[in-house]
Amino acid sequence: MDILSNTVALSRMQFALTAIFHMLWPVLTTGMSIYLVIVEGMWLKTRNPDYYRHARFWSKLFVLNFGIGVASGLPMEFQFGTNWAPFSEAVGDFFGSILGFEGAMAFMLEAGFLGIMLFGWGRVHPAIHYLATIMVAFGANLSTFWILVANSWLQSPTGGEMVNGKFVVSDYFQAIANPFMVKSVSHMFFATLETSLFVIGGISAWYILNNRHQEFFARSLKIVLAAAVAVTPLQIYIGHLSAEQVAHYQPTKLAAMEAKWETSPAGQPADWSLLAIPDEAAQRNSWEITIPNGLGYILEFKKNLSEPVPGLKEWAPSDRPRMVGLIYYSFRIMSGIGFFLAGLMLWSLLQWLLGNLSAEKIAQQKWLLRTWIFAAPLGYIAVESGWIVRCVGRQPWAMYGEIRTADAASHLPAGEVLTSLTLFTVVYSILFVSTLYFGSRIIRHGPNLELPIPGLDGQPAVDTEPATFVPDQRPVEAQQ
Amino acid sequence: MDALLHFLPQVWFVILALFLFLYVMLDGFDLGVGILSLTSSDEERRSILMTSLGNIWDANETWLVLMGGALFGAFPLAYGTILSALYIPIFMMIFGLIFRAVAFEFREHSDRKLLWNFAFGAGSFIAALGQGFALGAVIEGIAVDAAGHFIGSIWDWLDWRSLLVALTLIQGYVLIGSTYLILKTEGELQKNHFRTAKLAAITTVTGAILITIVTPIVYEAARTRLLSPPLVYIFAVIPVLGVVLVGLLLRSLNQEEEVTPLIWTILIFLLTFIGLGLIVFPYIIPTQITIYQAAAAPSALVFMLTFIGVLIPIMLFYNIYN
Numbered sequence: 001m002d003i004l005s006n007t008v009a010l011s012r013m014q015f016a017l018t019a020i021f022h023m024l025w026p027v028l029t030t031g032m033s034i035y036l037v038i039v040e041g042m043w044l045k046t047r048n049p050d051y052y053r054h055a056r057f058w059s060k061l062f063v064l065n066f067g068i069g070v071a072s073g074l075p076m077e078f079q080f081g082t083n084w085a086p087f088s089e090a091v092g093d094f095f096g097s098i099l100g101f102e103g104a105m106a107f108m109l110e111a112g113f114l115g116i117m118l119f120g121w122g123r124v125h126p127a128i129h130y131l132a133t134i135m136v137a138f139g140a141n142l143s144t145f146w147i148l149v150a151n152s153w154l155q156s157p158t159g160g161e162m163v164n165g166k167f168v169v170s171d172y173f174q175a176i177a178n179p180f181m182v183k184s185v186s187h188m189f190f191a192t193l194e195t196s197l198f199v200i201g202g203i204s205a206w207y208i209l210n211n212r213h214q215e216f217f218a219r220s221l222k223i224v225l226a227a228a229v230a231v232t233p234l235q236i237y238i239g240h241l242s243a244e245q246v247a248h249y250q251p252t253k254l255a256a257m258e259a260k261w262e263t264s265p266a267g268q269p270a271d272w273s274l275l276a277i278p279d280e281a282a283q284r285n286s287w288e289i290t291i292p293n294g295l296g297y298i299l300e301f302k303k304n305l306s307e308p309v310p311g312l313k314e315w316a317p318s319d320r321p322r323m324v325g326l327i328y329y330s331f332r333i334m335s336g337i338g339f340f341l342a343g344l345m346l347w348s349l350l351q352w353l354l355g356n357l358s359a360e361k362i363a364q365q366k367w368l369l370r371t372w373i374f375a376a377p378l379g380y381i382a383v384e385s386g387w388i389v390r391c392v393g394r395q396p397w398a399m400y401g402e403i404r405t406a407d408a409a410s411h412l413p414a415g416e417v418l419t420s421l422t423l424f425t426v427v428y429s430i431l432f433v434s435t436l437y438f439g440s441r442i443i444r445h446g447p448n449l450e451l452p453i454p455g456l457d458g459q460p461a462v463d464t465e466p467a468t469f470v471p472d473q474r475p476v477e478a479q480q
Numbered sequence: 481m482d483a484l485l486h487f488l489p490q491v492w493f494v495i496l497a498l499f500l501f502l503y504v505m506l507d508g509f510d511l512g513v514g515i516l517s518l519t520s521s522d523e524e525r526r527s528i529l530m531t532s533l534g535n536i537w538d539a540n541e542t543w544l545v546l547m548g549g550a551l552f553g554a555f556p557l558a559y560g561t562i563l564s565a566l567y568i569p570i571f572m573m574i575f576g577l578i579f580r581a582v583a584f585e586f587r588e589h590s591d592r593k594l595l596w597n598f599a600f601g602a603g604s605f606i607a608a609l610g611q612g613f614a615l616g617a618v619i620e621g622i623a624v625d626a627a628g629h630f631i632g633s634i635w636d637w638l639d640w641r642s643l644l645v646a647l648t649l650i651q652g653y654v655l656i657g658s659t660y661l662i663l664k665t666e667g668e669l670q671k672n673h674f675r676t677a678k679l680a681a682i683t684t685v686t687g688a689i690l691i692t693i694v695t696p697i698v699y700e701a702a703r704t705r706l707l708s709p710p711l712v713y714i715f716a717v718i719p720v721l722g723v724v725l726v727g728l729l730l731r732s733l734n735q736e737e738e739v740t741p742l743i744w745t746i747l748i749f750l751l752t753f754i755g756l757g758l759i760v761f762p763y764i765i766p767t768q769i770t771i772y773q774a775a776a777a778p779s780a781l782v783f784m785l786t787f788i789g790v791l792i793p794i795m796l797f798y799n800i801y802n
Contacts, residue, residue, distance in 0.1 A: 082571070086560065102549065431582060
């Protein structure tokens with residue numbers, strides 16, 4: 001096969017494969033770190049032991065995913081050097097620096113606070129422990145921030161110019177604050193949060209449906225639901241803003257997202273394609289369901305387009321993305337999941353307002369709970385689809401408009417890349433299956449509701465070493 | 481301005497050397513303990529070894545991530561050239577580290593500890609082997625064209641000299657791991673590690689002596705630099721200091737002291753690092769591309785220095801505190 005001897009294609013596949021797998025772990029830990037901040041805060045505020053046990057229970061899943069996230073992330077950084085050496089040389093001044101910051105700050109988080117968060121219960125003052133939990137969440141999201149800064153800069157490079165094949169930066173802060181940055185960072189921030197919320201909600205629903213610790217998990221489901229009320233609609237809105245910026249800065253990507261071959265002129269309505277079978281050879285859709293006049297409403301909330309929307313035919317085939325069908329359907333899957341999760345939120349909110357989510361009645365909501373279980377993996381699928389749109393849609397550019405992907409790859413023998421790609425496929429599949437296996441073991445085992453409560457029982461929860469125990473200083477009433 | 485153009489790459493060369501040294505020392509404990517665990521037939525003992533590292537390995541590994549980022553940002557040309565030239569050893573290291581990491585995570589939840597204990601040991605060994613080959617290849621030099629792009633073959637890194645470096649590094653890791661375990665264990669287990677430490681000290685030193693002899697003989701450029709002042713004086717001192725430190729290490733092991741073997745080992749590694757650093761400097765791809773040729777723009781070096789430079793003291797403080 002041709003592709004097996006094509007180093008660029010193999011290096012791309014390897015990067016895509018490692019990125020798609022790696023992302024599964026930090027997406028959960030980044031979002032879940034915020035949930036852990038919420039439950040620990042509620043524990044400190046109410047001193048209700050359930051919140052403490054929630055913090056302990058979910059942090060088991062957190063740490064499992066965290067370790068695999070660290071391990072699976074290593075090849076991401078090193079691949080820029082091994083497989084994309086010309087790219088590294090061209091963009092290292094900025095891109096490399098940003099990855100360096102990410103490494104330094106991840107260090108602050110991992111070395112400094114994760115240990116306290118996991119092993120510090122009962123050993124350090126509750127306020128210090130809470131600070132550690134907050135710093136872990138802050139660090140995880142800071143990592144997301146720097147990675148998204150680096151990627152956004154590749155989508156919309158600013159702050160300098162290409163000189164003799166090397167990007168010379170004139171203004172680092174302008175490069176950080178590139179046009180894509182704010183919306184992309186926000187979109188990913190809410191994506192990790194939304195994914196984690198529905199994972200936690202889905203697992204909670206599973207327990208309730210199986211008549212295990214119903215009151216305990218009704219609590220987490222409601223926390224998640226309360227957060228989802230704000231997060232799900234906001235994410236749809238930020239997604240819309242992101243599509244607008246794609247339309248403005250990366251028209252080739254927008255055309256591929258909509259499988260749009262012909263240009264629609266300004267001042268007129270245009271149809272919006274709901275489903276289609278794109279035919280790249282013929283440069284048209286061989287089958288299509290369209291919504292008449294829909295495009296204007298989707299892009300600008302009005303019938304007539306104020307600016308022309310170019311079709312793919314405006315560019316030579318070498319200057320526009322390929323795999324149009326993949327981009328087109330990934331975009332629809334991502335958006336579809338966004339609306340589905342918002343709908344689930346509305347349905348659940350309605351039941352909550354009707355009083356049907358109380359600890360006694362919640363188990364009767366069988367279809368609602370089943371839908372939550374069904375929704376648990378959807379966030380991941382949406383995140384992965386979104387990144388496929390973002391990075392496959394950026395092609396043929398590694399750095400949009402500046403460096404072509406074909407010129408960015410190292411000149412390696414295809415056999416080497418094929419070997420490492422095969423190994424990654426095997427190893428990451430094992431990691432994926434093992435995480436599911438051990439994660440489900442943790443879930444089947446369930447929370448430890450016998451766990452001693454630090455500060456209430458007068459004993460530290462972790463008693464492996466002598467610890468300086470600081471009792472709750474507040475009056476007795478406040479401790480109840 | 482010219483002074484600044486030289487000064488900044490030098491600063492980053494020193495910072496990178498510091499990161500590399502810290503990584504080798506800190507993850508050296510973990511990797512050494514992992515390699516040692518392969519030689520242990522006793523499951524309980526192996527579990528004790530792994531538990532002693534349970535919550536420090538990922539912090540130690542972060543120095544590698546940080547070093548990668550810093551090399552990428554400060555010397556982009558070298559990052560691409562070295563890593564693509566060392567494609568196989570780098571991925572050996574990465575796969576080894578992945579095995580090591582998941583062994584820690586999954587072992588905790590698994591009933592079949594044996595499998596994951598083996599993944600821990602084998603992963604540590606493969607990672608150390610990859611690092612050793614990479615180090616050996618960098619000392620030997622990488623075939624590049626005038627622009628600094630790799631023009632050699634994908635197996636260039638593999639010969640008897642890089643194998644010698646790799647085996648010596650593995651022995652060195654076993655030495656650090658053993659002296660660390662001497663500090664952390666007691667009784668029969670500790671006695672065992674006095675033995676492994678002694679053995680590793682002897683094999684490490686033998687390897688180091690061979691490398692020290694071979695390097696000036698085989699590499700003309702290194703020979704010229706080593707044998708002309710002022711470096712010749714420094715290189716006359718290093719072996720003497722080395723012999724003294726090895727003597728002190730063996731003495732402390734014979735007298736079964738608990739803390740000092742680790743200290744002497746760290747100092748031996750530091751001395752080796754200074755020696756290597758002086759051989760390599762001012763090249764980043766010996767002996768073709770200097771740090772000045774490979775460096776990012778001065779503005780980039782300053783930019784990174786302001787962010788990462790501020791964090792370095794905090795990170796160092798945390799490590800000492802630990």
